[in-house]
Amino acid sequence: MSALQDYFTFAQLHPELFVNPSAGGFTIILDEAEMRDIETFMAQKLSAHGLPPSFAQVGIVYEDQYGRILRDAVRFPDGSPGTYIRFVSREVGVPGVVILPLYQGNILLLRRFHHATRRWHLEIPAGTGSMQLSSEEAARQLLLRDVEATADSLVPLGQLDVGPGMAADGAKLFYAQLASYGQGNRHEGITDVLCLDLPTFERMIRENEINDGFTISAYLHAKLQGLFEQAQQ
């Protein structure tokens, strides 16, 4: 099967990923002749910039056990042609989970080493979801795995779109009141577990010591929903 046939098969299996907006967005082109024209146009444009024309090839342009990169042929709002890449995970549409854990009124923060950045970040527990689990179940498993924690209560804080990025799956945010917690999981890169009062946590966000997007987003939702005030009562 050619790369383009794989792409067409994928488009048939996941029509929701190929929806075209009425106006103003980027229209995905699935007509083969038009796609070829767009590839030729883009290849010339890339060559003019000294870049390989292969960067114009439409289709599934990367794949591994975690997901795929699609390069779509598109038309921009004024009708001009182009290509656009996006990442689609293998478990399409399964959001990640992020949990803001409170223990006795303080926020639990992990010091975690990330392979992608090769540095430590201060952040709350987060990870991938699974098709086999609800987001709530995945959140409870993650608390246990990352920091040996069990939650008395788990409050959904809603959906987060992770951006700007190539992936559309996003994450489900939660707020948890912990019954107990233990050691950070070294195998997950967690080398410290901090328990901070709210003013310290806020100062660390303000001063850029906390720079993890999931952590700050979950904090804002909890704050706007008045959950920190409730935890102090």
Next chain:
Amino acid sequence: MSMLEEYLAFARQYPALFENPPEAGLTIILDVDEIRRVEDEVSQRLAAQGFPAAWAQVGIVYQDQYVMLVRDAVRLLDGTVDTCVRSVSAAVQVPGIFILPVYQGNVLLIRHFRHEARAWRWEIPGGFGMPGMSSEENARRELAEEIGAAIIRLIPLGCVYPDAFSGADSIDLFFAEIGTPGAIESQEGITEAVTLPVQTIEQKIRSHEITDMIVLVAYTRAKLQGLL
């Protein structure tokens, strides 16, 4: 140059992306013989799951004008080995930039079509940083391009990692007091710009009409710095 040679040259060029600090728990392997052994082991594991052995290959595994993915050989804390893929796109170029624009006391949001979601989202202006320009210069350029606005006052709001699990890419955030907005950049999928009071922004975040991480983070930092 082979794929592995290219990768090793890349590692020499960007040593910060290949740091192995003590206690990291996840050591990147750069010894060629050892990399080959990891590739063999992982390819057997993949084959057992019905996946192509090629997905174990270490190197720069994807590249275009925007994105670069590398697959590293790594050793975990318990001594087991694996391969890990990460995006190092902006990290080898310059950080992205996003700006929370405030016009006459109200926050400006744009309605932006996101290709990956095939849907519109409420966002703030921003995008890739242009190499050779500082983040401040990039912020001024993005505001002029996307909403046709000049900056009266520009204040840094620090940086954010949108997803440290999958990419080394970071974004520099700014707060900007702006002059009268001009034409929006419809070619980039922006269909509308609105200015909203802070209370409305908060209500729309609470009700999940605003779900974009970058808006949430920039808003939080601006609020905690007393700028809103």
